[in-house]
Amino acid sequence: xxxxALTAPAFHRPADLADALAHLAEHPGAVPIAGGTDLMVxxxxxxxxxxxxxxxxxxxxxxxxxxxxxxxxxxxxxxxARIVAELATVLPGLAAASRTVGSPQIRNRxxxxxxxxxxxxxxxxxxxxxxxxxxxxxxxxAGTRTVAADAFFTGPKRSVLEPGELITAVTVPKAAGPQxxxxxxxxxxxxxxxxxxxxxxxxxARRLGxxxxxxxxxxxxxxxxxxxxxxxxxxxRFDDALxxxxxxxxxxxxxxxxxxxxxxxxxxxxxxxxxxxxxxxVWAAAHTEGSGR
Amino acid sequence: MSEGxxxxxxxxxAEIAADVDRPGESLLTSLRDRLGLTGSKNACEQGxxxxxxxxxxxxxxCACLVATAQCEGREVKTVVxxxxxxxxxxxxxxxxxxxxxxxxxxxxxxxxxxxxEPDPDDALIREALAGNLCRCTGYEKIIEAVHVAAEAMSDGxxxxxxxxxxxxxxxxxxxxxxxxxxxxxxxxx
Numbered sequence: 481x482x483x484x485a486l487t488a489p490a491f492h493r494p495a496d497l498a499d500a501l502a503h504l505a506e507h508p509g510a511v512p513i514a515g516g517t518d519l520m521v522x523x524x525x526x527x528x529x530x531x532x533x534x535x536x537x538x539x540x541x542x543x544x545x546x547x548x549x550x551x552x553x554x555x556x557x558x559x560x561a562r563i564v565a566e567l568a569t570v571l572p573g574l575a576a577a578s579r580t581v582g583s584p585q586i587r588n589r590x591x592x593x594x595x596x597x598x599x600x601x602x603x604x605x606x607x608x609x610x611x612x613x614x615x616x617x618x619x620x621x622a623g624t625r626t627v628a629a630d631a632f633f634t635g636p637k638r639s640v641l642e643p644g645e646l647i648t649a650v651t652v653p654k655a656a657g658p659q660x661x662x663x664x665x666x667x668x669x670x671x672x673x674x675x676x677x678x679x680x681x682x683x684x685a686r687r688l689g690x691x692x693x694x695x696x697x698x699x700x701x702x703x704x705x706x707x708x709x710x711x712x713x714x715x716x717r718f719d720d721a722l723x724x725x726x727x728x729x730x731x732x733x734x735x736x737x738x739x740x741x742x743x744x745x746x747x748x749x750x751x752x753x754x755x756x757x758x759x760x761x762v763w764a765a766a767h768t769e770g771s772g773r
Numbered sequence: 774m775s776e777g778x779x780x781x782x783x784x785x786x787a788e789i790a791a792d793v794d795r796p797g798e799s800l801l802t803s804l805r806d807r808l809g810l811t812g813s814k815n816a817c818e819q820g821x822x823x824x825x826x827x828x829x830x831x832x833x834x835c836a837c838l839v840a841t842a843q844c845e846g847r848e849v850k851t852v853v854x855x856x857x858x859x860x861x862x863x864x865x866x867x868x869x870x871x872x873x874x875x876x877x878x879x880x881x882x883x884x885x886x887x888x889x890e891p892d893p894d895d896a897l898i899r900e901a902l903a904g905n906l907c908r909c910t911g912y913e914k915i916i917e918a919v920h921v922a923a924e925a926m927s928d929g930x931x932x933x934x935x936x937x938x939x940x941x942x943x944x945x946x947x948x949x950x951x952x953x954x955x956x957x958x959x960x961x962x
Contacts, residue, residue: 490778490795490796491778491796491840491842493842493845513840513843515838516838516839516840516843517820517838519797520797520799520820520837520838520839520840521818521819521820521838523797523799523840524799524818524819524837525818525819528797529795529797530796530797531796532796533796533797533840533842535840535842535843537843561832582820582904583820583823583903583904583905584833584882584900584901584903584904585820585823585826585833585834585835585838585882585904586820586835586838586904588832588833588834589834589835589838589839668903669900669903669904670821670903670904
């Protein structure tokens, strides 16, 4: 019996990021792998047969986050479990979304960088990144570039990521007010979102940020909804009608389709409900006695 | 390298070398098919069911979603090496095992939970076990078993729960369960 030759580059464990980028430039067929929660499913089901892989789990610079003052720079290889455990205070929206990803086993492996690289319209990490105005750092041997989260996605499972490029970090502004993430699914764990919605409220800048998941070819912002006129000067004038109007605008921004997880009509309806609920929650949290603001 | 790639790791305390011939071979495949360590079960191969849960450097992960080649120099613990005896006994005593296929994965998840939270409430248990599917028990007996295991581990006294499925005159003292032969490594009597 002969074993097929597996030459050294077939599975490369780079020493550092520069080594990883050089390897990717030299071997464009090498598939980067971090947590493997998407890629290994494709491999196990023979939908992908990578001839070579590039292991990112050993790169310390991708597995750390840092405080940049008004933002947190999260290495692309930081698993969701750590985002939940370590960043819930400064990035409550992203932490809430991270907590809904898969199961404990998946959250121990899956990473924000992998979520972005897969670029599924249903990726749980995406809506809060859109709502917070996150920026994505991408590196190659040619250098580094930064892309706004709302310019990153170009289609279902497609992004601006070019061959030879690796996502190295995601920089997320610290919360300047309450944030929410709501996800609709068939159970509380281990579900791909039927639809999801993230909302961030910036009281000082008087600004709303939105992110819609799983209700369009790409994760979307609801720009018309972000421009809704809120009673910033007299918060008690906020009422359910305003929340409902916000919900309608969010639903109008979505462009969902019918699929196995739900119909387009259901998604629009659920988004309107989620968005109105999210707005009521952030508004109440921001204007409750003792909220400190 | 002309004879595949050799990956060295620690599995249940033993230094082990696995030869893989494709970069995407999963840890689960290597454990079961190359190393003959069949404690971790293969059900879905997509990270949904948790039957293949192992501890990788102390964290519960689905072995089917880890590439073996990512494990060079790392520590893997399967149901054989990760699970304290009281956890196993509690599962048996509480009727938390029916067909048994999900059991090894559940035991590893429970061992991890009790390591972090010695006395978890139901909500914590449900969240910790959300990634382990069981199609037989309806989970109630599993959750009961976790409480029983937590109690046994805190005071060292194994017990059968009051709400056990066993009739009172069928109660068994789990300490008298026949044990396997430790010398041959045989797991069952």
